[in-house]
Amino acid sequence: MAQYNASEVEKKWQEKWEESGIYKVNLKDKKKKKFYNLVMFPYPSGDKLHVGHWYNYGPADSYGRYMRMNGYNIFEPMGFDSFGLPAENYAIKTGTHPSKSIATNVEHMIKQLKRIGTMYDWDKTVITSTPEYYKWTQWIFLKLYEAGLAYKKEAPVNWCPSCRTVLANEQTQDGTCERCGSEITKKSMNQWFFKTRDYAEKLLDYKGLDWPDKTIAMQKNWIGKSMGIDISYEVLGLKDKITVYTTRPDTNFGATFIVVAPESEFVARNFEKFKDKEAVELYVEEAKRKTDIERIAEGRKKTGVFTGLQALNQLTGRKMPIFVSDFVLAHVGTGCVVGVPGHDLRDFEFAQEKGLEVIRVVVGPDGDNSPIVKAEQVQEEAGTMVNSGFLDGMEIMKAKDAIMDYIEEKGYGKRVTNYKLRDWLVSRQRYWGAPIPIVYCEKCGEVPVKEKDLPVELPDNKDFKPSDDGKSPLSKIDSFVKCKCPGCGGDAEREVDTMDTFVCSSWYYLRYPCTDVKNKAFDSERVNEWLPVDMYIGGPEHACMHLIYARFINMALRDLGFVGFKEPFKRLVHQGMITKDGAKMSKSKGNVVSPDEFIEKYGSDVFRMYLMFMGPFTDGGDWNDTGITGVARFVDRLWKLMNFEGEVKDVDGLKRALHKLIKKVSEDVEKFHFNTALAGMMEFVNLAGKIGIDKESKLIVASLIAPMAPHLAEECFEVLGGKGSIFDAAWPKFDKKLVVDDMVRIGVQVNGKVRGDIEVAPDMGKDEALKMAREQENVAKYLADGKVVKEIYVPGKIIGFVVK
């Protein structure tokens, strides 16, 4: 028997697969059920594939292979998210134009990806930075624009001074740039947005989705729905009313002041009426200048200035002074809040700072109603109303309804729903992205490019670095900027901003099955057949970005009649992160582990299996290579087993073990528990190594390992005389009768402590089982200590005695 030579075998099968085209999917095949097995596509950096890529793609492919063997027509494409900052920054660093570096990097990455031994159908790949792709990204922009879902407005936006571009809310982290970590400043700019807020309610509906609870919770939290009421108060001496948003109108009898955001419209509109204009102006200016970091650094300390104006609380007749303070955010609700210091921590802190009166209108369940409030007492959720007129004695939830009805009746306000979700800022002042297909005409104003004129090609500019003035580099290229108006044909200028790369990645799953479609973004009939994606695998870091954007785009396309389904991804699984010495792998930290040396030494199958064996797929873990020898040994033992010839010592035992294994591996792979599937395989191989194995069982073992070690399995299949590919063979079925043991070993407990065990049939009667248990010498010893007051028998599980 020859030693198993991984590198030779793997090379051989990769070549065979390529030659035979076994993984080329026939999208029109209707004999088999379709299965769209998708993994989030990478951005092509110049670096090698690292352990994290393998950790992600290996198991994802194993799942696809498992489904293939279960009779599905598998569509498993792979592509490249090649627009955006990573690619552009790489190009800047190396001094090569991104279109060039992308081409080489993609080619390089495909080569590396092929070494994993996946089933990707490379005929169906997408590269988002190619005109044939971004043409359709622009088309989607136009469709949203036509539908009124894309708009431009002047707004304070997140500006990263280092990347010299604006960022979507989702791309900032604690006031820093998600990419480069620089401090973000606020800048008022004219920017393009998609109306994600219009879809907030639809995005909150997860019906029919098999997604991790955690991801859904994160999205819900991000969308942040709250139901409350807008209340308008008369401002003394002004015609203008002030409208506040609150989710706690039940506490309105305790309202003693009003606070407005520095950037709020109320401030702009009534500035002239303020008593100390200078002080307000100074405060507003200061607030605008502050970065998020500075605001975070200040913590909860409240500042603010009095406007000199007062509003009238209709419920109490109380005059409420109006302040300006930066703890109120302009974009939340109406940008104005009513201060109820007795029942809101922030209001309480502000009241303390300004010496304002605190009134308590809710008594907690413990009856506490002290006028001096401690921070911990402010936010009770349950309680009864006091000092609140007609609300007195009501539970807060009831009072909330009652007061809202009252306010609406009286015309003081109106119920509203609010969302934390902001509209998606999609324009970027960077070169490497899809140009936004809009032109500005002196006569016609903002005009969309005609569909037939797409793509608006990204010029092959030599100077693609972001410019110091913060304008898109495209603004410097006259040949790009100067154009004719699609409306009147007169002189016009192009939009010079490019699209956020998340726009590209929010629809690529629709393009994969339609890469041959030339005259449209995708063929509706085909996507309706092949989508939604049945299994989507990728990192949890995309929970509130890509996964919200893609759902939004898909829903919008559905509402516009282009696709027939609401949700793009039916089942979602997140892989865990692989760290090195507890830290995220990154080039700058110099802790990136390359798979290459392990592939060289052990082969791709062993490496893939080791990553799977480390622990549950969704957990990730810290990289450590010490255990890989265990998997390598397993492969050697399995290979030896395949070459075993001789008598099987325990035919029945082998059969039972094998059928249990089929059950276990099937269930485990289904749940992405590859670690325990492999443990089961190891156990069986160890057993069969002792008692021998027959040819039929060998074939089953080869099938079971096939999803996880595709090259090894093919080789085994061939050695065993199989024709063609093992991936065209059916997944083994287990015999139900063979997976139940006819004898099991169960424990015998006395007062909860294990004192022995007996071997019984799982369905043995209680009396007989108890009799056997009593006969155990050690058990008898403990039973003799007293009187048996209780006997417990759980068939197949446990026998227990309680002795007193």
Place this chain on the structure above:
RNA sequence: GCCCGGAUGGUGGAAUUGGUAGACACGCAGGACUUAAAAUCCUGUUCCAGCAAUGGAGUGCGGGUUCGAUUCCCGCUCCGGGCACCA
């Protein structure tokens, strides 16, 4: 601060409608083979006591429910993730 996870041998991890904790693997120790080493194979391996049989302790900490708790409940500690002055 709020929400969501997690904590099990020297290490990665297994086991939960409550039923013999530690599967599988690494490492370690001993043995076989070898002139020797590597590789391979066999045996042992939660801790404490004991030659052993066996007994005691044991799943982050403190309580509780139960014949029986890694699993359920209450109160903490630590670690990870998300959100964060959202009114």
